Amino acid sequence: MKLNFIFVGKTGHRDMGRLIKFYADRLARFTRIEIKTVREEKITSSKTPELILQAEGKRILDATDPSDVLVVWDSSGEMMSSVEYAEVLGAWERQGIKRVSMVIGGPLGIGSEVKKAAQKIFSLSPMTFPHDLARVIVLEQTYRAFSIIRGIPYHK
Numbered sequence: 564m565k566l567n568f569i570f571v572g573k574t575g576h577r578d579m580g581r582l583i584k585f586y587a588d589r590l591a592r593f594t595r596i597e598i599k600t601v602r603e604e605k606i607t608s609s610k611t612p613e614l615i616l617q618a619e620g621k622r623i624l625d626a627t628d629p630s631d632v633l634v635v636w637d638s639s640g641e642m643m644s645s646v647e648y649a650e651v652l653g654a655w656e657r658q659g660i661k662r663v664s665m666v667i668g669g670p671l672g673i674g675s676e677v678k679k680a681a682q683k684i685f686s687l688s689p690m691t692f693p694h695d696l697a698r699v700i701v702l703e704q705t706y707r708a709f710s711i712i713r714g715i716p717y718h719k
């Protein structure tokens with residue numbers, strides 16, 4: 564099963580960029596991964612937040628395939644433990660799902676078109692994290708989930 568991470572906009576903080584690479588490299592030992600960064604729409608006074616999210620949403624959906632399981636990460640989504648997350652990913656792997664696309668939004672979040680298209684909306688917490696940090700946590704939790712699935716002693 565391949566994991567296709569879709570990020571909106573560049574990683575701003577150099578240290579977060581290092582941590583993203585750190586966890587992405589570890590995760591890649593367990594499963595195939597790809598990270599795609601789609602362009603963040605410039606915020607100007609002539610564009611409403613809805614228009615910005617629509618433009619970014621089109622880029623996000625263009626980076627997915629209709630056959631993907633689409634997961635959106637959003638603070639309003641479904642919360643679960645690391646073990647429950649591992650159970651979800653493990654079940655998809657056993658079912659032979661070819662690719663899971665995981666979307667982490669930009670500063671304005673993720674628009675309604677992408678949320679409507681998603682099979683799952685997952686939350687890390689009801690709190691809002693900066694997008695750079697959300698990328699690190701999602702990658703770390705996905706690495707943790709695969710260490711649980713593969714029986715590697717990382718999760719205590």
Ligand SMILES: C[S@@+](CC[C@H](N)C(=O)[O-])C[C@H]1O[C@@H](n2cnc3c(N)ncnc32)[C@H](O)[C@@H]1O
Pocket residue numbers: 635636637638639666667668669670671672673685686687688689690691692693694697
């Ligand atoms: C700065 S946040 C967006 C904030 C935006 N005002 C909103 O309400 O969605 C950027 C991205 O980080 C991710 N994110 C931040 N906090 C999160 C959380 N608690 N759970 C899941 N994803 C989160 C989401 O993908 C979000 O689109």
